[in-house]
Amino acid sequence: MRLLHTSDWHLGQTLHNFDRTYEHQCFLDWLVDTLVREDIDVLLIAGDIFDNANPSAAAHRQLYRFLQQAKARGPHLQVVVIAGNHDSPGRLEAPTPLLEAHGIIVVGNVGRNGDGEIDLERLLVPLRGRDGKVAAWCLAVPFLRPGDVPRVVAQDETLALDPYLHGTALLYRQAFALAQSRCTDGEAIIAMGHCHMVDGQSSQDSERRIVIGGTEALPASMFDPQVAYVALGHLHLAQRVGGHEHRRYCGSPLPLSFSEVGYQHQVLRIELDGCNTKSVTPLHVPRAVQLLRVPAQPAPLEDVLAALEALDVPEQALHAQPYLEVRVLLDGPEPGIRARVEAALAGKPVRLAKIEPTRRYATPDAASEALTLDQLAQLQPDDIFRRLWAQRFGDEAPPDQLAAFAELTHALDGGAA
Known part of the structure; x- marks a missing residue:
């Protein structure tokens, strides 16, 4: 069989x-x-x-x-x-x-x-x-x-x-x-x-x-x-x-x-x-529509715009055009970013699905890691608790504290319901 x-x-x-x-x-x-x-x-x-x-x-x-x-x-x-x-x-x-x-x-x-x-x-x-x-x-x-x-x-x-x-x-x-x-x-x-x-x-x-x-x-x-x-x-x-x-x-x-x-x-x-x-x-499974990430890793805006202008994609019907995620590394607010990205893509057969700005997340000891906005949106209450504990005490949260926090969260959810 x-x-x-x-x-x-x-x-x-x-x-x-x-x-x-x-x-x-x-x-x-x-x-x-x-x-x-x-x-x-x-x-x-x-x-x-x-x-x-x-x-x-x-x-x-x-x-x-x-x-x-x-x-x-x-x-x-x-x-x-x-x-x-x-x-x-x-x-x-x-x-x-x-x-x-x-x-x-x-x-x-x-x-x-x-x-x-x-x-x-x-x-x-x-x-x-x-x-x-x-x-x-x-x-x-x-x-x-x-x-x-x-x-x-x-x-x-x-x-x-x-x-x-x-x-x-x-x-x-x-x-x-x-x-x-x-x-x-x-x-x-x-x-x-x-x-x-x-x-x-x-x-x-x-x-x-x-x-x-x-x-x-x-x-x-x-x-x-x-x-x-x-x-x-x-x-x-x-x-x-x-x-x-x-x-x-x-x-x-x-x-x-x-x-x-x-x-x-x-x-x-x-x-x-x-x-x-x-x-x-x-x-x-054959992939009917491609997904593109430009650049492969987040980069400064000027480098990203240059990569977009150099992007070479074959002509295709609209429903088959690749989806594009643009990945930009920013040090601060950049209010005109979408207009500049769209200008760099003018005439190219791609569908701009997402502009992913990444900023630096600094811990008190000056170590840093990059978190995208999507990653921030995915954080659950227990994730935030773990991060705050690590920032405050420089170590992983102990199991009894995690359990107490989970109990508190469930109690609050039950009260809201």
Whole structure:
């Protein structure tokens, strides 16, 4: 059986107010061709199909047109979709009766039965071969919110457990146990998830941080060693988890911010051999529209203007013209910067998406580091607390102080609500 792992499409996304429908359509057209060319049996979409919880009608049409074309060209194809943190679980699941009739399974949220127990059956998807027989089982676990995970009680009352981390691990164990009870000889178990794993490399500007119950990242140990493959979504950089060949983020199919310019975007082809994964093969996604950073590193304004005037870009239709980020190192305010940049770009077939001014951030000991405005915007309260502590005391904030600050922040958030 052959599977294809993809995630983080973010349909409907705009890049600094530029519509990206053309780029997404190029990817989806390529993906349909790839499914046929690679003779794929199961397509796994590991969350963040849409860029926000209220996607446009155009974004919905793109998704359903893709599904219709994929099924028309590969009637045997089975599709399993889970919701990500950007998706609305209810909206994603709304057309379930129609989709299931065409072999498309969508799991948007974790359901519960009449007794309030988690409905594990909804998370277990049989993957069938072309003969109609079950060849593998998929644990289709969507992005988990605190109310989705089972409650874990420590056997030792003196032991403090993170309810989200341990609840998530318990949910995967329970789902795996159910899958094992259904397995016969030669059937693989695949796990899907949309989460941030320990040591996962994040994109600087485009990923929404997931911090729940104080937990930033989940351990790879929550997946049983007998799981043949783990298909993850959320992080946009394709990467292995904990060095394991068969636990992967496939990454996003196109760069979602200028911080992802250097990424090699891809989908992953998984070849199963009985209950094991035989191979994992990256299939690189062509980039329909280029992203340019000029210069490569922030530089003084006069140097930047000279580089822009020397920029040589071939003529292209407007929808295919490169996006441009201009990176300027400033010592102080420069009110006329946009007009000067636009003058240097006059007549060039590029789309000016962003001017990124960088200023010097000085610490009391005169050491300095450059922070962009986007980086400043990404700072969370705990980041600011860590920085202020380091400035004041010249050392990292101790864990008890961080915990006290987190408790105070959560209390204030609760009061505001």
